[in-house]
Amino acid sequence: MKHEKSVKVYEEAVKYIPGGVNSPVRAFKSVGLSPIFVDHAHGSKIYDVDGNEYIDYICSWGPLMLGHSPKELTEGIEDVIKRGTSFGVPTEIEVEMAKIIVDAYPAIDQVRMVNSGTEATMSALRVARGYTGKNKILKFEGCYHGHSDALLVQSGSGTLTYGVPTSPGVPDDVVKHTLVAKYNDLEDVRRIFREQGNDIAAVIVETISGNMGLVKGKQEFIQLLRDLCTEYGVVLIFDEVITGFRISYNSSPKYFGINPDMVCFGKIIGAGLPVGAYGGKKEIMDVVSPVGPVYQAGTLSGNPLAMHMGKRNLEILRDNPQIYTELERKAIKLEEGIKSNLEKLGLDYTVNRAGSLVCLFFTKGPVESYDDAKKCDIDKFNLYFKELLGRGILVGPSQYEAMFLSNAHTDEDIENTINANYEALKAAHNL
The missing domain is CATH 3.40.640.10 (Type I PLP-dependent aspartate aminotransferase-like (Major domain))
Known part of the structure; x- marks a missing residue:
């Protein structure tokens, strides 16, 4: 993926906004990248100013239960x-x-x-x-x-x-x-x-x-x-x-x-x-x-x-209580898919899930506290994030953020995400 326009906007942004962003995690600083700048979004997808499409698991950090711009x-x-x-x-x-x-x-x-x-x-x-x-x-x-x-x-x-x-x-x-x-x-x-x-x-x-x-x-x-x-x-x-x-x-x-x-x-x-x-x-x-x-x-x-x-x-x-039922079903599918990928690749990492929230920790489990979370291999996560982003999957640019599912995410989205997760993990670990 190319991000020339996002880089150009970011270069202008840092002149007028501290760090070029209005909330620190958006800077992508912890993963060693310039941020992508969004042009528009619909359903489960975000589109940046360079025209790249991403399946979005940030969902504005949680508010978008129904996805982007639901009718x-x-x-x-x-x-x-x-x-x-x-x-x-x-x-x-x-x-x-x-x-x-x-x-x-x-x-x-x-x-x-x-x-x-x-x-x-x-x-x-x-x-x-x-x-x-x-x-x-x-x-x-x-x-x-x-x-x-x-x-x-x-x-x-x-x-x-x-x-x-x-x-x-x-x-x-x-x-x-x-x-x-x-x-x-x-x-x-x-x-x-x-x-x-x-x-x-x-x-x-x-x-x-x-x-x-x-x-x-x-x-x-x-x-x-x-x-x-x-x-x-x-x-x-x-x-x-x-x-x-x-x-x-x-x-x-x-x-x-x-x-x-x-x-x-x-x-x-x-x-x-x-x-x-x-x-x-x-x-x-x-x-x-x-x-x-x-x-x-x-x-x-x-x-x-x-x-x-x-x-x-x-x-x-x-x-529409079925929204919660469907969200849970899709989150379980994503959780199990990631766990299966970890097993196939021989990686001893941890997946936590609660309802429609999912997180992959780059450390052995269980992860039940702040001290447990701090054991994560941040360098490996950062490589994984870049590989995932390049495959059109947008998660929070930090190990310490959860993935948010929305009702707009389809089974095809989940399957594509699981496939991208496998390839990104493989590439990040040179497997």
């Missing part, structure tokens, strides 16, 4: 735009959207719309502190909860890719109340609660982490968090920015059978437009302004375009 979402969007793109006062669709989310997530009573996953997690923690009157928060190694200061501690994803577990520019005083435990390590969690449980306002966790590759929380780990938070009066926050409405229409409470006190959403609830939300039990949400003293606001929160797209997206997912 059932895009029809009528012009009429919404003509009615106005932002008002600064309430609209009825915000209420309709909130009702759909609360109905789908019985663990919460109310929800507040914001504009990103970062804003959702940042706000939820402020609310939890205001509600409990305590300051400390507990997060887990390798879990990424956005780029607010207090959460950029051993946070996986882009920071893990670039070897910066704590970002410069974050004062020590800001993170002194942030405790960090090992993901899926029950004894480490028990120890921290024994020592500081009475001072912890909130525990925030990705029930299935998508930012150190793909690592599923063990059932007993999630249950322990629930039990300890109840015992110590700590607010348990599920960060479902990635998993919300993806692993199940009813998200983690359905998948694990465990309810949080608060939840954070993003991605799918906007169907690709900028959006986020946080919700909780009424007694907790009653501390949020204008009802209570905890302040949080946003000019574009509940934006009518995002609400329109998100509402229609959730309605389609709610009314």
Whole structure:
């Protein structure tokens, strides 16, 4: 494949945008390439400015459950735009959207719309502190909860890719109340609660982490968090920015059978437009302004375009449960195909899957923690990525990102991906 136009656009981009991109992983820096620049996309395919076609497993990092530009979402969007793109006062669709989310997530009573996953997690923690009157928060190694200061501690994803577990520019005083435990390590969690449980306002966790590759929380780990938070009066926050409405229409409470006190959403609830939300039990949400003293606001929160797209997206997912069945079937087919390729090639690598999320780790398994993920052979992954890209398959340009399937991916797409995976693995290992 040729990428002359993408290279030319990138050379211009670095003059005006830090690193030439508006989010670090897009730079393809960790895999030693210049980024591809997208011209358009449809269904399961992305087309770059050079005219190259790729089967896309980034899917905008998760929001595109129905694929790119699905007709059932895009029809009528012009009429919404003509009615106005932002008002600064309430609209009825915000209420309709909130009702759909609360109905789908019985663990919460109310929800507040914001504009990103970062804003959702940042706000939820402020609310939890205001509600409990305590300051400390507990997060887990390798879990990424956005780029607010207090959460950029051993946070996986882009920071893990670039070897910066704590970002410069974050004062020590800001993170002194942030405790960090090992993901899926029950004894480490028990120890921290024994020592500081009475001072912890909130525990925030990705029930299935998508930012150190793909690592599923063990059932007993999630249950322990629930039990300890109840015992110590700590607010348990599920960060479902990635998993919300993806692993199940009813998200983690359905998948694990465990309810949080608060939840954070993003991605799918906007169907690709900028959006986020946080919700909780009424007694907790009653501390949020204008009802209570905890302040949080946003000019574009509940934006009518995002609400329109998100509402229609959730309605389609709610009314067509077979979408989840088909996504799981295709994800299993992809998982088994990759495992079969590894066996044929004699490679002792690991494939993790949860619902329609899949990740190939370039290390022996099991991969159940941040430390496990860091054992991956990054150089081999980078070679594999280049070989895969050259065969028309686009995955995240980092070992520490998951593959996202959409309803638009066909069985032919999956078969082509499995074949390309075999050839890319073979070439990357000179087999």
